[in-house]
Amino acid sequence: MNEGFRLLDPVRQGAAVNVLRAILPAESVLYEPEDTKPYECDGLSAYRALPMVVALPENEEQVSRVLRACHELKLPVVARGAGTGLSGGALPHGKGVLLSLAKMKRILALDPVARVARVQPGVRNLAISEAAAPYGLYYAPDPSSQIACSIGGNVGENAGGVHCLKYGLTVHNVLRVRGCTIEGEAVEFGSEALDVPGYDLLALIMGSEGMLAVATEITVKLVPKPHTARVILAAFDDVEKAGNAAAAMIAAGIIPAGLEMMDQPATRAVEEYVHAGYDLDAAALLLCESDGTVEEVEEEIGRMTAVLKQAGAYDFRISENEAERLKFWSGRKAAFPAMGRISPDYYCMDGTIPRKRLGEVLRFIAEMEKKYGLRCPNVFHAGDGNLHPLILFDANDPEQLHRTEAFAGEVLEKSIEVGGTVTGEHGVGIEKINQMCVQFTPAELEMFRAVKRAFDVDELLNPDKNIPSLHRCAEFGRMHVEGGRLPYPDIPRF
Amino acid sequence: MQEVIKRYADRIRAAAADKKPLRLRGGGTKDFYGETPGGEVLDTREYAGIVAYEPTELVITARCGTPLVELEAALSAQGQYLAFEPPHFGPGATVGGMLAAGLSGPRRQAAGAVRDFVLGVRMLDGRGDDLSFGGQVMKNVAGYDVSRPMAGSLGTLGLILEVSLKVPPLPFAEATLKLELPQDKAIEMLNHWGGKPIPISASTWVEGDLTVRLSGAASAIQAARVVIGGESVAPEQAQGYWQDIREQTDVFFRTDKPLWRLSVPSVTPPLALPGEELIEWGGALRWLASNADARTIRDAATQSGGHATLFRGTDKSAGVFTPLAPPLARVHRNLKQAFDPAGVFNPGRMYPDL
Numbered sequence: 001m002n003e004g005f006r007l008l009d010p011v012r013q014g015a016a017v018n019v020l021r022a023i024l025p026a027e028s029v030l031y032e033p034e035d036t037k038p039y040e041c042d043g044l045s046a047y048r049a050l051p052m053v054v055a056l057p058e059n060e061e062q063v064s065r066v067l068r069a070c071h072e073l074k075l076p077v078v079a080r081g082a083g084t085g086l087s088g089g090a091l092p093h094g095k096g097v098l099l100s101l102a103k104m105k106r107i108l109a110l111d112p113v114a115r116v117a118r119v120q121p122g123v124r125n126l127a128i129s130e131a132a133a134p135y136g137l138y139y140a141p142d143p144s145s146q147i148a149c150s151i152g153g154n155v156g157e158n159a160g161g162v163h164c165l166k167y168g169l170t171v172h173n174v175l176r177v178r179g180c181t182i183e184g185e186a187v188e189f190g191s192e193a194l195d196v197p198g199y200d201l202l203a204l205i206m207g208s209e210g211m212l213a214v215a216t217e218i219t220v221k222l223v224p225k226p227h228t229a230r231v232i233l234a235a236f237d238d239v240e241k242a243g244n245a246a247a248a249m250i251a252a253g254i255i256p257a258g259l260e261m262m263d264q265p266a267t268r269a270v271e272e273y274v275h276a277g278y279d280l281d282a283a284a285l286l287l288c289e290s291d292g293t294v295e296e297v298e299e300e301i302g303r304m305t306a307v308l309k310q311a312g313a314y315d316f317r318i319s320e321n322e323a324e325r326l327k328f329w330s331g332r333k334a335a336f337p338a339m340g341r342i343s344p345d346y347y348c349m350d351g352t353i354p355r356k357r358l359g360e361v362l363r364f365i366a367e368m369e370k371k372y373g374l375r376c377p378n379v380f381h382a383g384d385g386n387l388h389p390l391i392l393f394d395a396n397d398p399e400q401l402h403r404t405e406a407f408a409g410e411v412l413e414k415s416i417e418v419g420g421t422v423t424g425e426h427g428v429g430i431e432k433i434n435q436m437c438v439q440f441t442p443a444e445l446e447m448f449r450a451v452k453r454a455f456d457v458d459e460l461l462n463p464d465k466n467i468p469s470l471h472r473c474a475e476f477g478r479m480h481v482e483g484g485r486l487p488y489p490d491i492p493r494f
Numbered sequence: 495m496q497e498v499i500k501r502y503a504d505r506i507r508a509a510a511a512d513k514k515p516l517r518l519r520g521g522g523t524k525d526f527y528g529e530t531p532g533g534e535v536l537d538t539r540e541y542a543g544i545v546a547y548e549p550t551e552l553v554i555t556a557r558c559g560t561p562l563v564e565l566e567a568a569l570s571a572q573g574q575y576l577a578f579e580p581p582h583f584g585p586g587a588t589v590g591g592m593l594a595a596g597l598s599g600p601r602r603q604a605a606g607a608v609r610d611f612v613l614g615v616r617m618l619d620g621r622g623d624d625l626s627f628g629g630q631v632m633k634n635v636a637g638y639d640v641s642r643p644m645a646g647s648l649g650t651l652g653l654i655l656e657v658s659l660k661v662p663p664l665p666f667a668e669a670t671l672k673l674e675l676p677q678d679k680a681i682e683m684l685n686h687w688g689g690k691p692i693p694i695s696a697s698t699w700v701e702g703d704l705t706v707r708l709s710g711a712a713s714a715i716q717a718a719r720v721v722i723g724g725e726s727v728a729p730e731q732a733q734g735y736w737q738d739i740r741e742q743t744d745v746f747f748r749t750d751k752p753l754w755r756l757s758v759p760s761v762t763p764p765l766a767l768p769g770e771e772l773i774e775w776g777g778a779l780r781w782l783a784s785n786a787d788a789r790t791i792r793d794a795a796t797q798s799g800g801h802a803t804l805f806r807g808t809d810k811s812a813g814v815f816t817p818l819a820p821p822l823a824r825v826h827r828n829l830k831q832a833f834d835p836a837g838v839f840n841p842g843r844m845y846p847d848l
Contacts, residue, residue, distance in 0.1 A: 113685050114761040137689060158635050165632065171642070172610050187821045192759040193800035194602065194778045195646075197815040198826055198844070200609050203642035207635040224691040247550035253573055253663035293691060295713030352631040354551050384632035385551070424633035432636070439636055443623045447832065448637050454828030467637060 008052060008094065016053045016075055016097060023057075023065045028103070030054040039098050042083040042090040043145070046347075046395065047430055051078070051092030058103045060178075060186065060216040067214060068184030070097055076463050077182070079210040081122060081153030084145040086348060087429030089156065089209045089465055096460075099214065101152050107131050108217065115222045116175060116192060121152025121215045125159075128220060137222035140167035143425070144333065152215045158207030160425040162258045162332075165383035167223070169425075171206040176219035179205075182456045192219055204451070209427055210462045212455040226291035229257060230301055233328045234313040235282035239263055240359035242284035245311035246382040247355055249288065252307050254300065258289035259383035260332050263362070266377035266390070267331070273338035276331035279315060286313070286382065287332055289325075335379045336390070343375070343392035347404050351415030352386045352424035364414050365389050372407040374400070386424035387415075413438055428466045436466075437473035445470060495557070498541045502653060503622035505536060510620055510836035518649040518840055520559060521586025524595045526806055528648050528843045529814050538590045538653065544568055545656055546630070553613060553630050555658040558590025565589055574661040577605035581740050590654045596646025599740040600696035600707070603760070603775035605662075608645040614658040615641035617651075620834030630658045649840040650848050651833040665695070665709035670732035672705045673724030677764045677773070680704040684776040685761050692718045698739055699773040700746055707736060739774070746772045749783040752807030754791050756780040758800030765794050781805075788812030815844060823847075 013031060020029045030036050031053045041048040052075075057063045070077045076096030083090055092098045104120035107128065111117070112135035117128055125146040129138040142161035143149055149159070154170045155177060167173070176190040190202035205212050236242040242261055249256060262270070262285050271278045278285055288308070290300040301318060308316055319325035331338075339346040353361050362378060369376050375392045389411055393404040412422045412435045422428070422435040436445065448467040452459060468476075509516050515533035525531060542559035549572040556565050562582055569575050579599030580592045593615075598607040614628030628634055628641035644654055675683065680699040687694055693710035706722060708715045719726075727735065738744035747753065751769060758765075760777035769784025784791065788804065789812070795802035801816040818826060823845075830837070830848045841848070 111761070112689060114759055115685075115689055116759075135689065158639070160633055168606070168610070169633065171639070172606060181821060185821045187825075188819070191799060191801075193757040193798075194775060195607065195757050197801050197803065198818050198822065199647055199651075199829060200596075200643040200645060201822065201825060203609055203639055203645075206639060208638055212638075224689055226691055250552060250663070251550045253666070255662060292711065293714050293717050295717060296711040299711045299713050352633045354548065354553075354631060356548065356551065381633075386633045419629070420631050421629050421634040421636045423636050424631070425635060427635050428637070436636060441625070444625050444627065444637075447619065447623075447625055447627075447640065450832035451638050451640065451829065454825055454832050 008050070012095065013052050016073065019069045019073065020053060020055050020066060020097070023069065024055060024062060028056040028058070030056070036098070039080065039083070039092055039100065042080070042085040042088060044086050044088040044091075044429065044431055046401070047088045047091050049092045049094050051098035052095055054098045054100060056100050056103050060180065063099070063214060063216050064180045064184040064186065066097070066099060067180050067182055070460060071182050071184065071458070074458060074460065076460050077214070078462050079152070079156070079214045081150030081156070082124065082148050084149040085153060085157060085427060085429065086350070087423065087427040087431040089427050089429035089462070091430050091465070093463065101150070104216070112137060112222075114192070116219050117222055118217060118219045119151055121155070121218060122150050125149050125151055125154055132222045133225070136225050138225050139220050140173050140223050141170050144336070151218050151220065155206060155215055155218060156208065156210045157425065157427045160386070162260060162381065165259060166255050166257050171203055173221045174202070174206070174218060175221055177202060177205060177215050178217040179213040179215040181213050182458070182460050187213060190219075207427065209429065209466045211452055211466060212461065214461070226257075227293045228297055229289055229291035229325060230297050231258070231287055231289040231319045231325050231328050232301065232304055232308065233317045234286045234288065234308045235279045235315040236284045236286065236313055237282065239284045239362055241312045242286050243355060243358035243382065245286055245308055245313060248307050248311045249304065252303065254303055254307065256288050256304065256383060257291040258287065259381070260287040261285065261380040261382040262332060262335065263378045265375065266335055266379050269342050269377055270331040270335055270338040273341055274330045274334045276327055278331055282315075287328060332379065339377065339390050339392060344394040344396065345392070347391040347393060347408055349389045349391070349408055349411055350386070350423045350426040351412055351420055352384070353415050353418050353420035355382065355385045357418040361387065361414060361418060365411060368407050368410055372403045374403060374407055376407070381424075384424070385420065409435065430465055433466065433468045433472070434476045436468050437476050442470055442473070445473065495541065495543075499618070499624060499655065502536065502541070503618055503624065506618055506620065506653065506838060507622040509534075509838040510622075513836060514838070515841045516838050518594070518653055520588030520591035521561070521584060523582060523584030523587045524591055527595060529810060529846075531840065531843055533840065536653070539588060541655060549574060551630070552632070552660055552662060553658055554661050555630060555656055556589045557656050558588060558654050560589045562587040562589060562592055569661055573664050575664050576611070576659065577601055577662050578608050578611055579740050580608060581742065583741065589657060593645055593654055593657050594647060594649040600698070600736055600774060603778055604695045604709075609642045611660045612642045612645055612657060613660055615644050615654060616656040617644065618653040618655060620652065620836055620838055624655070628658065632660065648843045650830060650844050652839060667712045667715055668695070668707060668709045669715050669719065670705060670707045670727040670735070671719065671722050671724040672703060672727050673722070674702055675699070675704045676702065677771070680773070681761070681763065681777045687722065688760065688776050690721070692721060694718070694776070696736060696739075697774065697776050700771070705735065707732070746770065746781070746783070751783040751785050752809070753805045754782040754784060755803040755805040756782060756791070756795045756800060757803075758795060758798040762798040762800070765798070767791060767794055792816055818845070
C-alpha cells in the first residue's frame with residue numbers, strides 16, 4: 001500500500017463532500033476527524049485509517065445515488081455494517097468514502113407462512129430471530145457477534161456460527177440479495193423461489209467482502225425453532241482423543257447441532273471468568289449439542305453418549321435443563337472476552353483444517369508458542385474443522401506485536417499445508433491478504449481480479465482487500481526467500 | 495491422469511486459437527437440457543475416479559468423468575449420500591455433468607441444492623489454465639466463491655476437472671405418507687408444516703394425491719406421522735416412487751407435451767395454466783406438461799416471483815431459460831469473458847450470447 005492511502009487531500013475531500021451533500025442531509029455526511037474517528041477501524045482494531053468522508057444513506061435510492069457519484073468521481077467506496085468484522089474488511093480508504101449502512105435497519109416484511117424475512121442490510125442478525133420468535137421461527141446462522149453484527153456484514157463475510165455444521169452458513173440461509181452496482185444500478189441476486197436462471201451469482205457475492213456490489217435489501221430463510229436442545233460436556237485426558245471423538249461422532253452418522261472443543265489453557269482462562277464448572281484437569285473439553293423434539297433429542301443424546309464413551313471421554317455431564325445447558329455453553333461463548341482478562345490483547349486466527357490433522361496442527365502451535373515466547377489457547381469448531389487459536393500479547397510492545405504477526409502467519413500457512421484454508425469465517429480483509437499469495441496461484445488470483453472487474457471495472461468497491469495484486473505477492477515472495485523464514489505482513493498501521 | 499489434463503488443456507488452447515467451439519460432454523444423459531448443444535465434443539469421461547474420500551470429514555473429491563453411480567456406491571458403502579439427490583437421467587451420468595447441469599432432486603427443499611454441497615472445484619479455463627477454488631473443508635471464505643456458481647453453469651465457464659462435495663450421513667429412518675387433498679389445500683398444508691419442526695424431506699402433489707416423505711430419527715418420524723395423518727406407503731413402494739420422481743420415470747412425465755419447470759415461491763397459489771401439474775419441494779417447484787405458449791407460462795411464473803424453464807421440448811424457439819434483467823446479463827457476459835475469452839465452452843447452451 002502506498003503513502004497516498006493515508007494522506008488527506010483537502011480539495012478531493014471538498015469535492016466529495018459537496019457531491020454527497022447534494023444527495024444526503026448534512027448530518028449524514030461526515031468529514032471532520034472527530035466525526036469520522038468512530039469509523040477508523042472494525043473489529044480488527046490493530047489496523048486503522050480515517051476515511052476521507054463517511055456517508056450514511058437511509059434508503060436504496062440514496063445508496064444508488066451515492067454510488068453513482070463515487071463512480072463518476074472515481075472515489076473508492078468501503079461499505080460497512082456494524083463494524084464487528086475481524087479481518088479489517090471494513091478498514092476505511094483514506095482517499096475514499098466509507099459507506100455506512102447502519103441507518104438502514106428496518107425489517108421490511110416477515111412472512112411466517114412463506115418462512116422468509118425481507119430486511120435492510122443494517123438489521124442485526126439477532127433482531128431477525130427475535131422478530132421471528134413469535135411464529136416459532138428463527139434465522140439459523142449465529143456468529144458469536146450476533147447481538148451486534150448486521151445481516152449485510154454477514155452476507156459480505158458469509159458468516160457461520162456454532163450451529164453451521166447442521167444448519168449451514170449464510171450462503172445456505174439467504175434467498176435473495178438486492179443491491180446496487182458501483183454504477184448505482186439496482187440488481188437482484190437470487191429470488192424468493194429456490195433458484196434463478198443463469199449463473200448462481202447469489203453464491204458468488206456471498207463472502208465477497210463488499211467488493212462486487214452493495215446490498216440494500218436481503219431476504220433470509222426462517223426455519224422452525226427446535227422444541228428443545230441438550231448439550232453433553234465431555235472431558236478428555238488428551239487433545240487428540242477429543243479430536244478423534246468428534247470424527248467418531250460423524251462416522252456414527254450423527255450431525256450434532258453444535259460440536260465445540262476447547263484445550264486446557266482455554267478452559268482454565270474461561271473458568272476463572274465465568275465459573276461454568278469446567279473440569280480444569282481435562283486436556284480438552286468437548287461440547288456436543290442435540291436439538292429437535294424431546295423424543296428425538298433423547299434418542300440422539302443416547303447415541304452421542306455411546307460414541308463419546310467409546311472414544312475415551314473420562315467424564316461427561318448432560319444438561320438436564322435449559323439453565324444448565326446455557327451454563328455449559330457460557331464458557332465457550334465467553335472464550336474471547338476471557339482472553340482479554342488474562343492478557344492485554346489477543347489475536348484471533350481463523351484457519352480451517354481437515355479435522356484429522358488437528359493433533360498435528362495443535363502440536364505445531366505448541367512449538368510456535370515456544371519459538372515466539374507467546375501463549376496461545378485454542379478454541380475449535382470441531383464439527384467443521386474451523387480452528388481459532390488465540391495468541392496472547394501486549395500491543396503496546398511493538399516487538400510483541402511483531403512476534404504475534406509472525407506466529408499467526410506461520411499458523412495460517414500450516415493450515416494451507418495440511419489442506420485447509422487461511423480463513424473459515426472471518427474473511428481475508430486486509431489481515432490475511434499476504435497468505436492469499438500462498439493459498440492461490442497467480443493464475444487463480446488473476447481470475448479473482450477478473451471476477452471483480454466483471455462487476456466493478458474500475459475496482460472502486462473496497463479496493464486493496466481480499467485479493468492481493470500480483471505485485472504485492474511478488475514482494476511477499478521475495479521477502480520470504482531472502483529472509484530465510486516466513487515474513488510478517490507488510491501492512492501499514494495507523 | 496496429469497497426462498489427460500494436459501491433453502484437455504492442449505485441446506482447449508487449440509480450440510481457442512482456431513475459434514472452434516467445444517461441446518463438453520460426459521455421458522450425454524442431459525443432452526436434452528438447455529439450448530441445443532453445438533461444437534466438437536470433448537469427452538470428459540477419460541478423467542475419472544474418486545480422488546479422495548474421508549467419511550469422517552464428510553467430504554468426497556471426484557473427477558469429472560466419474561460415473562455418478564460409482565460415486566453414490568462409494569458413499570452408500572460408508573452410510574453417506576448426496577443429499578440433493580441429483581437426477582441421473584440415464585446410466586451414463588457423470589459427476590461433472592451433474593455439477594454443470596446443477597439439477598437437484600426431491601430432497602432439495604429440505605437439504606439444499608447441488609450448489610449448497612459444493613466445497614471446491616478444480617477446472618480448466620478458456621486459456622487452458624488449471625485452476626482450483628474453494629477446497630476440501632466445510633468453511634472457507636478465502637477469495638470469491640467461484641466454485642458454487644459452477645453448479646448449473648452448463649459448462650459455459652470452463653471444463654470442470656474435479657469437485658469436492660459435502661456428503662452427510664444417511665437418515666436413520668424414513669417413512670412415506672399419502673393423503674388426498676385438492677391442490678390449493680395441499681400447498682397450504684405443505685407451507686404450514688414447513689414452519690413446524692417436522693422432518694419432511696420430500697413432497698409431491700399430483701392429481702389430488704399429496705405424498706410426503708419423512709426422514710430423521712425414528713421418534714421424530716413417529717411424532718410427525720401423527721401431525722400429518724394419511725396412509726403409510728410400504729417402504730419398497732415408497733422407495734420406487736421417489737426414485738421415479740427423481741429420475742422422471744413416473745407416469746406423469748410420460749407425456750407428449752412440452753415439459754415446463756416452474757420455480758416459484760412455495761406459497762404461490764395454484765397456477766391457472768392449461769395442462770397437467772406435478773408439484774414438488776413443498777410448493778416451490780411446479781412441473782407443467784402443457785401446450786400453452788411460452789409467453790403465457792413465463793408470465794405466470796414471473797408474476798409469482800419465479801421463473802419458467804422449458805425442461806423438455808422440441809420447439810426451443812422461445813428460449814429455454816427466462817431472459818435475464820439487463821444488469822445481470824451484463825455481469826454474465828463479463829464473467830463469460832473472464833473465464834472463456836475466446837468463447838469456446840458450450841457457446842449458446844444457456845443463452846445465445848454466453
